[in-house]
Amino acid sequence: MSGLVRNISLRSLRVWQRNRDVYFVTWKTNLVPPLLEPILYLLAFGAGIGALVKEVRYEGAPIGYTAFIAPGLLATQVMFQSFFENTYNTFVRMYYQRTFDAIVTTPLTLEDVMAGELLWGATKGTIGCTIMMAAISAFGLIRYPKALVIVPFSFLAGLFFAGLALCFTGLVPQIDVFNFPIFLFVMPMFLFSGTFFPLEVLPVWAQRLAWALPLTHVTRVMREACLGRLPADLGWDLLYLALATVPVNLLGIHLMRKRLVK
Amino acid sequence: MDGIDFSIRAGECFGFLGPNGAGKTSTVKMIHCFAPVTAGDLRVFGLDVREHPREIKVRIGVCQQEDTLDPDFSVHKNLLVFARYFGIPAREAEARAQELLEFMGLWERRKDGIRQLSGGLKRRLVIARALVNRPDLLILDEPTTGLDPQSRHQVWDRVRSLRKQGKTILLTTHYMDEAQTLCDRLVIMDHGKILVEGPPADLVRSRVGKDVIEIWGYPPALVERARQSGWTFETDSDRLFIYTDAGDEVFSAIHGRYPMERCTVRTAGLEDLFLRLTGRELRE
Numbered sequence: 328m329s330g331l332v333r334n335i336s337l338r339s340l341r342v343w344q345r346n347r348d349v350y351f352v353t354w355k356t357n358l359v360p361p362l363l364e365p366i367l368y369l370l371a372f373g374a375g376i377g378a379l380v381k382e383v384r385y386e387g388a389p390i391g392y393t394a395f396i397a398p399g400l401l402a403t404q405v406m407f408q409s410f411f412e413n414t415y416n417t418f419v420r421m422y423y424q425r426t427f428d429a430i431v432t433t434p435l436t437l438e439d440v441m442a443g444e445l446l447w448g449a450t451k452g453t454i455g456c457t458i459m460m461a462a463i464s465a466f467g468l469i470r471y472p473k474a475l476v477i478v479p480f481s482f483l484a485g486l487f488f489a490g491l492a493l494c495f496t497g498l499v500p501q502i503d504v505f506n507f508p509i510f511l512f513v514m515p516m517f518l519f520s521g522t523f524f525p526l527e528v529l530p531v532w533a534q535r536l537a538w539a540l541p542l543t544h545v546t547r548v549m550r551e552a553c554l555g556r557l558p559a560d561l562g563w564d565l566l567y568l569a570l571a572t573v574p575v576n577l578l579g580i581h582l583m584r585k586r587l588v589k
Numbered sequence: 590m591d592g593i594d595f596s597i598r599a600g601e602c603f604g605f606l607g608p609n610g611a612g613k614t615s616t617v618k619m620i621h622c623f624a625p626v627t628a629g630d631l632r633v634f635g636l637d638v639r640e641h642p643r644e645i646k647v648r649i650g651v652c653q654q655e656d657t658l659d660p661d662f663s664v665h666k667n668l669l670v671f672a673r674y675f676g677i678p679a680r681e682a683e684a685r686a687q688e689l690l691e692f693m694g695l696w697e698r699r700k701d702g703i704r705q706l707s708g709g710l711k712r713r714l715v716i717a718r719a720l721v722n723r724p725d726l727l728i729l730d731e732p733t734t735g736l737d738p739q740s741r742h743q744v745w746d747r748v749r750s751l752r753k754q755g756k757t758i759l760l761t762t763h764y765m766d767e768a769q770t771l772c773d774r775l776v777i778m779d780h781g782k783i784l785v786e787g788p789p790a791d792l793v794r795s796r797v798g799k800d801v802i803e804i805w806g807y808p809p810a811l812v813e814r815a816r817q818s819g820w821t822f823e824t825d826s827d828r829l830f831i832y833t834d835a836g837d838e839v840f841s842a843i844h845g846r847y848p849m850e851r852c853t854v855r856t857a858g859l860e861d862l863f864l865r866l867t868g869r870e871l872r873e
Contacts (some may be wrong), residue, residue: 426657
């Protein structure tokens with residue numbers, strides 16, 4: 328493991344730059360999901376479910392349903408952007424485009440390449456989240472300036488999901504096998520992390536389970552920040568995420584090395 | 590790899606020749622510090638590949654077998670992005686990209702996307718990309734596999750031009766004509782072992798002989814004759830090959846004396862050596 332860390336250098340930023348350059352080549356298609364997704368969700372949930380459920384109780388106080396789910400949408404956006412970047416897109420670069428084969432002949436190590444991929448995956452989460460914030464702000468559901476902490480926070484959250492994604496990329500035999508981690512981990516988190524309903528309505532055992540999910544902590548930070556509050560106990564959520572992020576990222580790089588170097 | 594031993598001299602074009610699965614690409618991957626060297630000693634520019642991979646890789650250029658170009662970038666941008674991995678400043682990269690695109694005959698196509706390029710143009714771009722760091726050693730891993738004859742000759746022409754400039758080149762191939770026209774020295778590999786090493790003409794001369802007599806539709810009596818005369822020979826389903834330094838003599842000794850469909854004398858080439866060393870059975 329120490330050899331792995333030693334092989335990571337600032338040259339990994341060259342890989343980040345490469346991915347950024349591709350992102351700008353295809354920017355029009357990249358902008359569509361984070362801009363339109365929240366608008367569709369807020370219209371559907373606001374006009375549809377919101378007509379049935381006007382308010383929910385969150386931490387003892389009533390809150391409008393669309394205001395409740397807006398931060399949930401931000402949290403899931405980070406997860407989807409980062410997770411999909413370092414699963415499907417990394418797999419395409421690794422296997423179909425053979426991009427990494429070319430880069431490892433330059434002074435970059437394989438660990439540099441993977442670190443660059445992870446940084447880019449986290450960046451994709453931040454970009455998606457920031458664009459979505461702008462769209463949601465048009466509905467008046469975010470309190471500034473405190474909510475701006477979401478931007479740097481989304482990078483940390485993105486890095487966790489990027490690392491998790493890279494672990495699966497190191498393991499799946501083919502690209503369609505990503506369906507398993509998506510339906511076993513990503514979709515349950517999407518639905519059960521306090522994103523669309525308050526966890527208090529669940530039985531206690533289910534609540535405990537929900538708090539073990541990283542996305543639950545991401546959602547909580549996003550929601551408090553959107554409401555314009557930054558209570559001190561958010562530190563626990565940050566600590567949980569930071570402690571989870573380091574090992575999954577290192578494991579992801581390790582599994583990719585195992586996969587690619589024979 | 591099994592006990593291979595070779596050294597490449599500065600300024601020469603050195604070839605790795607062998608059938609599919611002989612270990613050519615694996616050796617190349619060790620030289621560019623990707624595949625781990627688990628036993629033995631491998632030095633590039635006098636540096637141990639296990640200790641100094643970054644220092645070595647900054648001085649080599651690799652043209653891989655598969656297409657590893659970035660399909661989302663233009664021809665020109667592919668070179669600029671690659672130059673950035675070497676830490677070459679943008680302005681310098683721009684100058685080198687122009688120089689290399691002109692050298693490889695790609696300047697007119699610089700704005701095109703990779704998907705618009707033919708196989709031959711892609712290969713030339715990969716070679717241009719491998720030169721962007723002005724490498725002291727250029728590695729070409731099967732640079733003309735899958736190309737049409739015109740493209741192959743263009744690639745050879747550029748490689749010869751690089752050799753004239755004094756570039757050290759390591760070439761892997763399973764094309765004999767390619768090895769014969771480009772390589773100063775070569776090794777023939779099979780099953781992870783080096784079978785012979787030397788300049789192609791010398792190897793053919795010492796291992797095969799000067800001439801090959803090829804007889805189509807040979808009678809069994811001729812095989813018997815070859816055995817009795819102590820000639821070096823080989824047969825396949827319908828041909829008899831006699832390897833000799835005295836082609837004309839052997840030819841007149843047999844021609845017209847045995848029934849046969851056709852008989853020719855030709856100068857021995859690398860292909861004869863290759864097939865003698867690695868056998869005629871199919872690979873993979």
